[in-house]
Amino acid sequence: QDMPAPFDNPGEVKIALVRYLSTGDFFQAYLSGVEAQAKALGVDLRVLDSRQDAALQADMVDQAIALGVDGIIIQHGLTESMKEAAQRAVDAGIKVVAFDVNVENPAIPQIEQSDRDLARLALEQAVADNGEAWKAGYVYVAGIAPLDRRDETWREFKAKYPGINEVAMFGTLDNPIANSVANQARSVVTANPDIQVMFAPYDEFAKGVKIAVDEAGLSDSIKIYSADISTADIAAMREPGSAWVATAATNPAVVGQVSVRALAMLLAGEEPGASVIVPPTLITQADLNGQDIKNMEELSAKLPQFAHADVAMPAWMPNPNE
Amino acid sequence: MADTAIRFGFLALLAGLIAFFSVSAPGFLSPQSAVFIFQSVAITGILALGVTATLVVGGFDLSIGSVATSSMMAAAYAMVVLEQNALVAVLFCLAIGALVGLVNGIIIVYMRVPDLLATLGMMFLLVGLQRIPTEGRSIAAGMTMPDGSTAAGTFSPAFLALGRHRFDFFLPNLLPVSVVVLLVLALLIWFFLEYTRFGRMMYAVGSNERAAELAGAPVKAYKIWAYVISGIFASIGGILLAARLGRGDIASGNNLLLDAVAAALIGFAVLGAAKPNAFGTAIGALFVGVLLQGLTMMNAPYYTQDFVKGAVLVVALVFTFALSNRSRR
Amino acid sequence: MADTAIRFGFLALLAGLIAFFSVSAPGFLSPQSAVFIFQSVAITGILALGVTATLVVGGFDLSIGSVATSSMMAAAYAMVVLEQNALVAVLFCLAIGALVGLVNGIIIVYMRVPDLLATLGMMFLLVGLQRIPTEGRSIAAGMTMPDGSTAAGTFSPAFLALGRHRFDFFLPNLLPVSVVVLLVLALLIWFFLEYTRFGRMMYAVGSNERAAELAGAPVKAYKIWAYVISGIFASIGGILLAARLGRGDIASGNNLLLDAVAAALIGFAVLGAAKPNAFGTAIGALFVGVLLQGLTMMNAPYYTQDFVKGAVLVVALVFTFALSNRSRR
Amino acid sequence: MEATFRITGLRKAFGPIRVLNDVALDLCSGEVTVLMGANGAGKSTLVKIMSGVHRLDAGEMTLGGVRYHPASPAEAIRAGVVTVHQNINDGVVAALDVAANLTLDRLSGKGAPLFYNPRRVRREAKAVAARLDLDIDLGASIADLSLADRQMVAIARAMAHEPKVMILDEPTSSLSSAEANRLFAVIDRLRQHGVAILYITHRMSDIRRVADRIVSLRDGSISGVFETKPLDYEGAVNAMLGRAMHLVAVDVKEATHPVFEANDLRLSDQSRPFSMVLGAGEVVAVTGLVGVGKTLLAETLFGLRRPLAGTMRLRGEAYAPTSTAEAIEKGVFLVAKDRAESGIVGDFNIYKNISLPFLERFSRLGVSRRGAERAVAREQIDRLSIVCRSERDDMSTLSGGNQQKVMVARWMAQPASLFILDEPFQGVDIAARRDIASKLRASAAGRTTLLFLTELDEALETADRILVMSEHTIVGEHRNEGLDMDRLLAQVAGEPMRGAA
Numbered sequence A: 001q002d003m004p005a006p007f008d009n010p011g012e013v014k015i016a017l018v019r020y021l022s023t024g025d026f027f028q029a030y031l032s033g034v035e036a037q038a039k040a041l042g043v044d045l046r047v048l049d050s051r052q053d054a055a056l057q058a059d060m061v062d063q064a065i066a067l068g069v070d071g072i073i074i075q076h077g078l079t080e081s082m083k084e085a086a087q088r089a090v091d092a093g094i095k096v097v098a099f100d101v102n103v104e105n106p107a108i109p110q111i112e113q114s115d116r117d118l119a120r121l122a123l124e125q126a127v128a129d130n131g132e133a134w135k136a137g138y139v140y141v142a143g144i145a146p147l148d149r150r151d152e153t154w155r156e157f158k159a160k161y162p163g164i165n166e167v168a169m170f171g172t173l174d175n176p177i178a179n180s181v182a183n184q185a186r187s188v189v190t191a192n193p194d195i196q197v198m199f200a201p202y203d204e205f206a207k208g209v210k211i212a213v214d215e216a217g218l219s220d221s222i223k224i225y226s227a228d229i230s231t232a233d234i235a236a237m238r239e240p241g242s243a244w245v246a247t248a249a250t251n252p253a254v255v256g257q258v259s260v261r262a263l264a265m266l267l268a269g270e271e272p273g274a275s276v277i278v279p280p281t282l283i284t285q286a287d288l289n290g291q292d293i294k295n296m297e298e299l300s301a302k303l304p305q306f307a308h309a310d311v312a313m314p315a316w317m318p319n320p321n322e
Numbered sequence B, C: 001m002a003d004t005a006i007r008f009g010f011l012a013l014l015a016g017l018i019a020f021f022s023v024s025a026p027g028f029l030s031p032q033s034a035v036f037i038f039q040s041v042a043i044t045g046i047l048a049l050g051v052t053a054t055l056v057v058g059g060f061d062l063s064i065g066s067v068a069t070s071s072m073m074a075a076a077y078a079m080v081v082l083e084q085n086a087l088v089a090v091l092f093c094l095a096i097g098a099l100v101g102l103v104n105g106i107i108i109v110y111m112r113v114p115d116l117l118a119t120l121g122m123m124f125l126l127v128g129l130q131r132i133p134t135e136g137r138s139i140a141a142g143m144t145m146p147d148g149s150t151a152a153g154t155f156s157p158a159f160l161a162l163g164r165h166r167f168d169f170f171l172p173n174l175l176p177v178s179v180v181v182l183l184v185l186a187l188l189i190w191f192f193l194e195y196t197r198f199g200r201m202m203y204a205v206g207s208n209e210r211a212a213e214l215a216g217a218p219v220k221a222y223k224i225w226a227y228v229i230s231g232i233f234a235s236i237g238g239i240l241l242a243a244r245l246g247r248g249d250i251a252s253g254n255n256l257l258l259d260a261v262a263a264a265l266i267g268f269a270v271l272g273a274a275k276p277n278a279f280g281t282a283i284g285a286l287f288v289g290v291l292l293q294g295l296t297m298m299n300a301p302y303y304t305q306d307f308v309k310g311a312v313l314v315v316a317l318v319f320t321f322a323l324s325n326r327s328r329r
Numbered sequence D: 001m002e003a004t005f006r007i008t009g010l011r012k013a014f015g016p017i018r019v020l021n022d023v024a025l026d027l028c029s030g031e032v033t034v035l036m037g038a039n040g041a042g043k044s045t046l047v048k049i050m051s052g053v054h055r056l057d058a059g060e061m062t063l064g065g066v067r068y069h070p071a072s073p074a075e076a077i078r079a080g081v082v083t084v085h086q087n088i089n090d091g092v093v094a095a096l097d098v099a100a101n102l103t104l105d106r107l108s109g110k111g112a113p114l115f116y117n118p119r120r121v122r123r124e125a126k127a128v129a130a131r132l133d134l135d136i137d138l139g140a141s142i143a144d145l146s147l148a149d150r151q152m153v154a155i156a157r158a159m160a161h162e163p164k165v166m167i168l169d170e171p172t173s174s175l176s177s178a179e180a181n182r183l184f185a186v187i188d189r190l191r192q193h194g195v196a197i198l199y200i201t202h203r204m205s206d207i208r209r210v211a212d213r214i215v216s217l218r219d220g221s222i223s224g225v226f227e228t229k230p231l232d233y234e235g236a237v238n239a240m241l242g243r244a245m246h247l248v249a250v251d252v253k254e255a256t257h258p259v260f261e262a263n264d265l266r267l268s269d270q271s272r273p274f275s276m277v278l279g280a281g282e283v284v285a286v287t288g289l290v291g292v293g294k295t296l297l298a299e300t301l302f303g304l305r306r307p308l309a310g311t312m313r314l315r316g317e318a319y320a321p322t323s324t325a326e327a328i329e330k331g332v333f334l335v336a337k338d339r340a341e342s343g344i345v346g347d348f349n350i351y352k353n354i355s356l357p358f359l360e361r362f363s364r365l366g367v368s369r370r371g372a373e374r375a376v377a378r379e380q381i382d383r384l385s386i387v388c389r390s391e392r393d394d395m396s397t398l399s400g401g402n403q404q405k406v407m408v409a410r411w412m413a414q415p416a417s418l419f420i421l422d423e424p425f426q427g428v429d430i431a432a433r434r435d436i437a438s439k440l441r442a443s444a445a446g447r448t449t450l451l452f453l454t455e456l457d458e459a460l461e462t463a464d465r466i467l468v469m470s471e472h473t474i475v476g477e478h479r480n481e482g483l484d485m486d487r488l489l490a491q492v493a494g495e496p497m498r499g500a501a
């Protein structure tokens, strides 16, 4: 197949992934997507990992510049710390894309898994299942960008449906998160046994809530709606009598692939668009049970919209999933 | 007078807290709630009991948190990837805990590396090590391995029962396994430290290593044993964690470590002991549990919980130590 | 022979690492890369120097990480919400650091609460406290306040320059402010501890408190000062963090405590000191920086970095301590 | 008689320092062998080798004819070699109560019952304490005991065994004469039961009381064995010192003018107030039994405690120090007792230890001048003949007597008005003691030197004037010239006449 320059000689192309977050399944899956697409393209990928040190992440962009890479993917981070570093990279003639962090730069396409859409899909399902008036428990920790964006949607929903009564808000990022959230959720359901819906827009939160609901023996009266998915989540949702009924998710591996592809398009002189959105999918317990889906691979295979690979997919682009 | 305040001040504070929450948080005062408080502190409590053993011999173990998470990963790995049964998984974890403790002990005792340093290094090492087999993935049934294949094993029901089964106790289905384990271990280590000669000698070693050695105690062995105990307890905590979560969860952060250390250190203040002791540690863990449970039930935001936890800790300790030292002068 | 190994073993290891990475990671050996290493450890290094001061007087400060993050939040709050200028923000942070240090010191010295306990409580307290003004939100220009209004202030350019300005040094735009601050503080505290009578007295207090008191030293004042120094250094770290991030970020700064403690403890092994010392601490911080930078440049996954960090730490320390104690026997 | 314990050709070096050379020593059952030696001669090192703390470099030890090379203290105890070590804090464990301390070695013994039954331990402890007529609250915490009581606990524990060999390293250094007498009684009993005893001390009175045989150790080699009765004490001392020792009689001086006055000073609730005047150039010793308030008075003069009532004047001005720093500033120095606990800074070398209280004077703009510190340290090392390689040696490498000299040197380096020394001769050999005393006397001009001494002998050897203390007050005063010994002893003992020291 004919590849546009510089991919006619991909061994010469060097790209860097500069990460803010790395620990956890989402980030591991994202990385595997990036690696898969980079391998399919045959380019040299360097991974710079700042382990949640925003200052270090900015330095790593400079380091990537010094390494002489052709393209940079910025994965998460803080607008304030990354804005200037990204600009320096652009000034150095390097192509840059950013995933899930707004670096306020028109030259840099934004790859997004729309957090607002994730929350909206899950909440629409909750309204569909439970009507417009219910008592809710909400799991939220402020200060984390994606959670803050999901929180905006939650507020919009509460404004739109006055019948939704948030009786408890809790949350923690103490590790292991699921265990700590389970402890909190146990207290909450003990104090408010009449909660009907738990909105836990992050799968670690949802896992914790599910453990608590099981332990409190309230699986029948509480339904959990969440965001994100992993193999372990699928198993938890499919447990007999599981209270976790739906989650909205994008496939992190696909997001990783899309990030590389958008960067590749830039390098090849094509225009991926200012914002590349990987649309989320609603995954319900019924879907999983109905199609007997056991892990992420089967999910991709059996829910094609989840495997959504056709974003940023020009004809010359090799598909890593084939 | 001051003496009574020192001995019972902390317990009175705990009682006061319980009374306060009972009044202001409906549902706080029920057997389920009580059991739940125990359950919420079971894992940190077990870790704290282990670290108490090292505190007793004058050491410190910063690696307990990572031993627990390593053991959790190991249990999941054994069952899901290696397709072993529950017993093998449990034994595997215990062996890891004991081994880590032994290595810690040997490094500290024979290589004379300061305890904080040795166990800090071990902590970093384990945090990295536990991620290598799966290249940073969490371990769950049906997971995809780094080589693309799918793991065939599952968490055995017997293992999951460790996290989910409840014993009947007055009420049916009341006591979770983890609480029973916590209570049994607390009793065991308390009895061991207070009423066996090994426990007494461990206190002697911690207080004056040289004197203990000159009196014929195998000081090195005692110290190593303390780290082995700490390692084993941490791995038990990890097993219970794996059983509760039903997967091997890649986690970062040191909350297990810090909460366990807090519990063990609060224990200093209980009954005016002013030294590490198993009873105090158990009460310390319980105290944190009561506080967090009560605050959550009163819908306090999570950040106020940390604040209140810190403030109560500081005040309680100032009270106990300032008083106990004054009276001793 | 063994003596030379002890004194220079660690430095040789560092040199070996640098040589190894220079060969195997192209680009490692450049002024930019060197500056980058310094910059990556600047903030932890500064915190580690502060904790060294408390180690010298025989104490320990677990609250440094949370002092740094509190100071970061305070700087952001002062500028963004209270609309103050850079100078006010910096002074505000330094005051917070000094105040926390003072409180720590008073609790430890006058209330006789054990250091680990007091500073652990302070840590929890600050972690909660720093989130209360904004109800847990990060602070950025234009943020929405809990009451729904929009904050009107911004980070002043002078403040941001602390994080972003680079001094010319051989090459234009080479040395970032944070590196200069690190070097200056390291030199200062090293000179203070080694060459002033106050520093000498602090070592005396740490080694034999009673002897120091009988030699006329105001022991309590020295101990309190050590915690104040630690608090101020941590708040300087927080200021630099805020300046680099350009916001008060709730999630940043989690690893500061452990990395700083690791650096200070590694410092024990440098030049065979076997006691806290500023030079060692600085080298310890640098060591961690070199290791992580080298591994990153060799494209090692993040989890292997933790592992290698831990393993090298343990091995280096076993080597140093085992040798140095053997020769002393 | 066949020796129970036999050492031949023993050698030991710490790094480059050779401590013991070719030592040969026999201990016979039913006999007390006193080992004499100057500070640093290697006595404690020998003891530590015999008790399994250190390993020997070369040589042979046999116990009852069998090769005996213990690898650990536990092994030594099991073999029947029981030791009371020199450092009192190596003998007791603060975390455990007195009862547990009295039975500590049983807790770690092989056949001990697994469970710790406090009542049984209490019972055993009572039996152990009874052998020494110890009257201590078995439930008390070690931290509340005096040094003497702690020492008695350690001794009682060792005495509870019927060992083959019993080693006592300066056991009486912090005991009163009554307690020492109880110890001697037990030693007599053990001797009758055929235990071989090695006894180390610097006190001639102890030697006279217990010795069957004296072995002198000098610079790590045996320099004399004395076993024909009557024992040649003087010969033994000369052998250990390598030269003849002559007693210099104190040339009693008069104070020129008063330096320090105390008026109606009251130290504690129950005690009567007292007054005293101390003059320039004189050396005054305060003596009295253990626990009569000597340290209390020293601490009061040094600003560590406030008197309950009364006033003090120093060089004509009111003196009421509120801190040690203030006392030092005004020229009142204290060489505290128990150097390991309250004097030596273990992490510092000799010169840093010496300059410690006067760092301010050794520094310019807060920066210490090491050159000046070292010069002063070298001068003091010379002046007090401290045995060391250089002023940069670690304190831990010095012998006890030399460590004590460093403590004295610390405060002699600067001119004082009132120079207080609390038990300065604890664990110091005769030569060093006389050495320190003569240096104190030689430099006494212009200041008052105040010594607190439990041993009357030491006071008689060094002081111009002797004050007697009893029940926290001064009860008598004597010029050290033709003094009335009977009255002095009566005052020391409190009214009913009783022998002390």
Ligand SMILES: Nc1ncnc2c1ncn2[C@@H]1O[C@H](COP(=O)(O)OP(=O)(O)OP(=O)(O)O)[C@@H](O)[C@H]1O
Pocket (backbone or CB within 6 Å): C328, C329, D014, D017, D019, D037, D038, D039, D040, D041, D042, D043, D044, D045, D046, D086, D396, D397, D398, D399, D400, D401, D402, D427, D429
């Ligand atoms: N652990 C050690 N390392 C190096 N040198 C040591 C050590 N222990 C003792 N020494 C040295 O060995 C020599 C003998 O010391 P030792 O303690 O045996 O003397 P001693 O005869 O007991 O003196 P004293 O009467 O003061 O107790 C001294 O010079 C001392 O400095």
Ligand SMILES: Nc1ncnc2c1ncn2[C@@H]1O[C@H](COP(=O)(O)OP(=O)(O)OP(=O)(O)O)[C@@H](O)[C@H]1O
Pocket (backbone or CB within 6 Å): D267, D268, D269, D289, D290, D291, D292, D293, D294, D295, D296, D297, D299, D337, D423, D454
């Ligand atoms: N009434 C008291 N109030 C407070 N402290 C006291 C009192 N009596 C004694 N002490 C403290 O006890 C310790 C030793 O007591 P004291 O001064 O009575 O002994 P001493 O006569 O000096 O005995 P030694 O011969 O052992 O030096 C000192 O630290 C002293 O401060």
Ligand SMILES: [Mg+2]
Pocket (backbone or CB within 6 Å): D043, D044, D045, D086, D169, D400
């Ligand atoms: Mg000795």
Ligand SMILES: [Mg+2]
Pocket (backbone or CB within 6 Å): D294, D295, D296, D337, D422, D423, D452
């Ligand atoms: Mg005294």
